[in-house]
Amino acid sequence: MGRKVYKTSLPIALLIWLLPLIAVFVTSVRSTDDLTNGNYWGWPERFALVENYRTVLFSSPMLHYFLNSCLITVPSVIGSIALAAMAGFALATYPFKGNNSILGIFVAGNFVPIQVLMIPVRQLTLQLGLFNTLEGLILFHISFQTGFCTLFLRNFIKALPYELVEAARIEGASEWQLFYRIILPLIAPALAALAILVFTFVWNDYFWALCLTQGDDAAPITVGVAALKGQWTTAWNLVSAGSLLAALPSVVIFFAMQKHFIAGLTFGATKG
Structure with a gap:
């Protein structure tokens, strides 16, 4: 039943x-x-499928917004994962004083409501000359995503057999060789899963893109969809078409790397 x-x-x-x-x-x-x-x-x-989508793509700045999103998302994913991998490796393998405190800061940062940071982050970008720039959005996303990525990767690296690290050091491997040749290949499924998550977070971000940009110069596609709205009336068919085009890359990335995503989430689940 x-x-x-x-x-x-x-x-x-x-x-x-x-x-x-x-x-x-x-x-x-x-x-x-x-x-x-x-x-x-x-x-x-x-x-009017062809008509609507052709209008969105070629009679509006949608391709410009799409390019902005690519220029923001790709460096953000690479930068946050690279920094998190090194930080996670250090926190997982080096028993230095303050290790747990630093890890606690990374964890606590993930629980801070993003609305609380809106005013100080906006003021900081204005003072540094990064407001309404691609660089400002990239730096913000890298800094904001690194905490979650570090916590994620630290736990994966911590689950690896520590004997591998000790054996590599006994054989004379430097810390960089240990990191690149042993740790990174072992956590490749976790890196792939994390890349998909971060890509989705950054690509679909609307709140910070709206707070840290003004106009069309640095606006990503999530904000650019609003440009399809008219001054007096809104062509909802065009807005809907633009929204689907904005969501398409995340869906394609997920299904293209679905195998790696599932492997990364279940990595180590059958240990022992």
Whole structure:
């Protein structure tokens, strides 16, 4: 009985969860005449898929926003993971004084509400001349994501057999050789999973992109979708099409690296 209820409720729950996405997709292929006539929820009288998406891509700055998002996200992912890998290695293998305190700071930083940081971070970017620049957003995302990444990787490195580290040091390997040739290959699944998570966080960020940018120069695609809104009326079919285009890279990255993502999350789960 329980299994039948599960099999019946799962498709229903999935459909309910997908309803907003389905509604956005259907709206993105509606013609302007449909929306003008008030046909918001009914079946479209005329499909304008090619027309709407062509307008979004070539008659708006969407490609410029897309490029900005790439220029922000890729360096942020690389920088945060590189710093976190080195910090996680140090916290996991070096029993220095204050190790736990530093780890506690990384952990505590993840629980600070981002709204509390809005005013000081904005003022800091203004004073440093980084407001409304790609560099400012990159530096912020690297600093903000490094704490979570360090905690994530420190735990993975801590779970590795410490005998491997000792054996490498006995053989005369330097700390950099130990890090690059032994630790990094062993935590490659964790790095892949973390890269997907950080990419998703940074690419989909709207709050900080809105706080730290003004105008179109450094705005990423999440903020750029607002440019599709008119002054007096809003073409919701174009906004919906732009929203789906903005979400597409994260979905593609996840499905392309789904195997590595699952492997990274389950890394060490069968140990012992």
